[in-house]
Amino acid sequence: MKKLATYGVKPHDAALKADGKQWSLMEKLLLGLTLDQYIGQVLRNKLNWVLAIIFAIGIPVIIYRFIFSLGAVTHASYDYPWGLFLGFGLFCMVPLSASGFMLGTTVEIFGRHDFEPIERLALLNGLLGYFFAVVYLLVDLGQPWRLSYPMVYSFGPAAVLFLVGWHVATYLSVQVAEVSTAFFEWIGFKRGYDFIRKGTVGLTVAGIILSTLHQGALGALFLYAPGKVHPLWYSSAFQWIHFFTSSIPAGLSMVICVSTIVIYTMKWRCDQRFIDNLDRITISLAKGAAMGLSTYLIIKLIAVAHDNEWAYLATGWGTWWLLEIVGFVFAPLVLLSYAIRHKLVGLCRVGAFWVVAGIILNRLNTALITFNWQLYQEIPHKFEIIISVTIFAIYVTTYRFILNRLPILYKFKPQADE
Amino acid sequence: MSKITRRKFLAGSAAGGAAMMMTPAKKAFAAGSFEGFPDGMGVLVDLTRCVGCRTCEAACNVEQKLPEPALPFDDTSVFDEMHHGQKRRTTDKAYTIVNRYEPKSADEPLYRKIQCNHCNEPACLTSCFVNAYKKTPEGAVIYNSKVCVGCRNCMIACPFHIPAYTYSSVLNPVIKKCIFCYDTRLKEGRPPACVESCPQQVMTFGKRKDLMVIAHERIKKNPGKYVDHVYGEKEVGGTGWFYLSNVPFEEAGFDVNLPKKPIIDNVKDFLAIVPMVLTIWPALFTGFHLLATKGKSHGHGDDNSHDKQEGH
Numbered sequence: 212m213k214k215l216a217t218y219g220v221k222p223h224d225a226a227l228k229a230d231g232k233q234w235s236l237m238e239k240l241l242l243g244l245t246l247d248q249y250i251g252q253v254l255r256n257k258l259n260w261v262l263a264i265i266f267a268i269g270i271p272v273i274i275y276r277f278i279f280s281l282g283a284v285t286h287a288s289y290d291y292p293w294g295l296f297l298g299f300g301l302f303c304m305v306p307l308s309a310s311g312f313m314l315g316t317t318v319e320i321f322g323r324h325d326f327e328p329i330e331r332l333a334l335l336n337g338l339l340g341y342f343f344a345v346v347y348l349l350v351d352l353g354q355p356w357r358l359s360y361p362m363v364y365s366f367g368p369a370a371v372l373f374l375v376g377w378h379v380a381t382y383l384s385v386q387v388a389e390v391s392t393a394f395f396e397w398i399g400f401k402r403g404y405d406f407i408r409k410g411t412v413g414l415t416v417a418g419i420i421l422s423t424l425h426q427g428a429l430g431a432l433f434l435y436a437p438g439k440v441h442p443l444w445y446s447s448a449f450q451w452i453h454f455f456t457s458s459i460p461a462g463l464s465m466v467i468c469v470s471t472i473v474i475y476t477m478k479w480r481c482d483q484r485f486i487d488n489l490d491r492i493t494i495s496l497a498k499g500a501a502m503g504l505s506t507y508l509i510i511k512l513i514a515v516a517h518d519n520e521w522a523y524l525a526t527g528w529g530t531w532w533l534l535e536i537v538g539f540v541f542a543p544l545v546l547l548s549y550a551i552r553h554k555l556v557g558l559c560r561v562g563a564f565w566v567v568a569g570i571i572l573n574r575l576n577t578a579l580i581t582f583n584w585q586l587y588q589e590i591p592h593k594f595e596i597i598i599s600v601t602i603f604a605i606y607v608t609t610y611r612f613i614l615n616r617l618p619i620l621y622k623f624k625p626q627a628d629e
Numbered sequence: 630m631s632k633i634t635r636r637k638f639l640a641g642s643a644a645g646g647a648a649m650m651m652t653p654a655k656k657a658f659a660a661g662s663f664e665g666f667p668d669g670m671g672v673l674v675d676l677t678r679c680v681g682c683r684t685c686e687a688a689c690n691v692e693q694k695l696p697e698p699a700l701p702f703d704d705t706s707v708f709d710e711m712h713h714g715q716k717r718r719t720t721d722k723a724y725t726i727v728n729r730y731e732p733k734s735a736d737e738p739l740y741r742k743i744q745c746n747h748c749n750e751p752a753c754l755t756s757c758f759v760n761a762y763k764k765t766p767e768g769a770v771i772y773n774s775k776v777c778v779g780c781r782n783c784m785i786a787c788p789f790h791i792p793a794y795t796y797s798s799v800l801n802p803v804i805k806k807c808i809f810c811y812d813t814r815l816k817e818g819r820p821p822a823c824v825e826s827c828p829q830q831v832m833t834f835g836k837r838k839d840l841m842v843i844a845h846e847r848i849k850k851n852p853g854k855y856v857d858h859v860y861g862e863k864e865v866g867g868t869g870w871f872y873l874s875n876v877p878f879e880e881a882g883f884d885v886n887l888p889k890k891p892i893i894d895n896v897k898d899f900l901a902i903v904p905m906v907l908t909i910w911p912a913l914f915t916g917f918h919l920l921a922t923k924g925k926s927h928g929h930g931d932d933n934s935h936d937k938q939e940g941h
């Protein structure tokens with residue numbers, strides 16, 4: 212795309228073409244390029260080649276899973292009923308997608324319109340993360356075609372998963388509504404846009420409620436397994452608070468990470484407003500992340516004190532716990548604070564990637580690594596890893612497809628008069 | 630956009646949303662405080678009597694129409710089998726298994742039969758989001774494969790590592806576990822196949838509360854023979870099957886660190902905050918919104934900018 216720009220090709224970013232004509236849908240899909248230009252640009256991009264290789268290996272494995280059962284792609288373990296699909300796909304993707312409700316709250320509820328340039332990116336990040344968490348879930352469920360059963364057919368309301376199911380489903384629709392404004396602009400459906408815009412505050416508040424509850428609920432799911440999760444990662448009083456508070460730095464850092472990748476690889480798609488504001492916003496987001504992270508750190512320590520688990524720190528698991536807490540919570544916190552203090556955007560970005568890694572480590576620790584600590588450790592089946600990576604690659608592809616087209620990183624230039 | 634319409638929308642959506650999600654939360658409390666059935670049946674298992682003959686395994690296999698095992702039921706080499714450093718456990722092809730232990734405090738090996746304990750407040754039941762499990766008045770914890778989605782949360786939740794899953798099935802994978810021979814026997818008041826088959830009378834079938842009295846009497850009448858604990862009397866809220874042993878229970882492979890309260894009690898604190906969040910949050914954040922945007926002519930900067938652009 213960069214190359215094309217030097218030839219004076221301008222991507223689709225307004226309701227009308229420069230000469231005042233309407234864009235056709237095909238033209239919109241091709242970003243306003245000709246077919247040849249578009250294909251040339253796809254082939255030039257090295258990431259596409261990497262993705263193609265992943266798909267070539269991974270998609271057949273996914274098909275294999277649906278023909279030959281879960282048992283063929285996992286270790287079919289009775290002791291580790293949840294493997295990578297949920298351990299990573301559900302428990303990591305959901306907190307990393309908490310960005311939607313947080314930025315929504317900041318902009319729409321607290322009226323901080325200085326965050327607006329990144330609001331849509333945060334909303335999209337939320338929507339896609341949740342959507343793909345559900346995709347992971349569909350691969351993992353024994354009978355995915357019964358996904359709607361807890362909603363319509365048979366209710367198990369005492370179950371935390373029931374809450375998660377309902378909330379993720381409702382929240383997904385809320386997010387679709389929120390992101391649909393960008394879509395309506397893009398296809399040029401103004402009435403839809405106005406309709407949703409009117410309900411923004413309602414949608415945002417619904418988002419906050421649902422997010423508080425299901426982020427926490429993911430933690431509460433482990434309350435069913437008091438003897439199985441290692442005590443250092445388990446706290447009957449604080450588990451849901453841990454998951455909820457850590458989702459705040461997780462979501463904010465994820466937005467920083469995505470915006471960083473975007474600004475380095477898709478700058479052509481960002482408008483001046485986004486580019487000019489990004490550094491300032493990155494630092495503000497980092498501030499939020501650092502605040503969330505310090506709260507999280509404190510509650511983590513309180514939980515250990517509350518259950519009087521200090522003795523465990525002297526064990527091997529304790530060392531592992533300290534590595535997570537010091538290496539992936541405390542260290543990035545120090546880095547972020549330093550970077551914010553000295554307004555170092557680059558360091559904020561490094562810190563954000565670090566935080567994201569830390570959250571992933573924490574969720575994997577809770578769901579897989581320290582799970583059944585008294586039994587044995589399970590190493591996921593290679594096909595399980597391949598499928599997880601492939602779904603992630605589909606996520607990246609979809610993400611990019613949308614960012615390339617919808618007015619997420621740029622502001623749509625509306626028709627002059629109506 | 631006027632303030633009125635926005636607020637109306639807000640009130641409408643928040644109330645609607647709350648009502649929709651309140652219902653399950655309320656029901657959750659009702660379901661969560663389930664205490665088990667007073668007249669439920671149970672089984673008292675006396676580990677001191679078990680000789681490890683595996684007759685019960687064979688009986689269960691026939692009764693539940695399970696596939697033939699790789700090794701015959703009189704093969705004792707299975708006691709040496711180790712999987713990931715663990716002794717055998719229940720699987721989708723064996724609802725009950727007998728393991729051998731070498732307790733420190735006894736000279737002889739000890740055998741223990743493992744199957745579903747038919748908890749009073751089963752963790753599997755309360756964790757299932759489609760309510761596939763049912764605790765019957767007779768005391769059995771049974772499972773309805775017709776509604777199971779296959780999330781396997783029940784396997785996570787069961788503190789005794791009992792439910793297994795038919796991972797190898799593509800179209801209809803289901804949970805498999807001991808069902809107290811509910812369909813074929815318990816319903817008619819008959820003892821389960823494994824209990825009846827045992828040549829050593831290891832297991833006694835009867836009303837749970839009567840059996841509990843017998844268990845304590847047995848401990849009292851034979852001083853020094855048993856450790857003074859009935860495993861399953863209090864563990865995770867009490868189980869339908871419970872155990873007597875001559876060695877400390879941890880030496881017989883039991884998890885002695887389980888909470889006395891039912892597993893669901895752990896989760897109640899969290900479920901209790903649900904209605905709070907649902908009722909307080911909307912008011913709180915709407916308040917924030919009104920405060921934060923007070924005094925701005927349009928109340929909403931983004932609308933404002935769009936309004937201008939779109940020439941309203």
Ligand code: SF4
Pocket residue numbers: 744745746747748751752753754770786787788789790791792806
């Ligand atoms: S032992 Fe496990 S499977 Fe059986 S009733 Fe109790 S929780 Fe459920």
Ligand code: SF4
Pocket residue numbers: 756757758759760761762776777778779780781782783784804
């Ligand atoms: S696997 Fe089936 S029975 Fe077990 S919790 Fe999930 S839906 Fe319920």
Ligand code: SF4
Pocket residue numbers: 688689690692693724725744745806807808809810821822823824
């Ligand atoms: S009660 Fe029935 S299903 Fe359960 S272990 Fe005994 S024979 Fe098998």
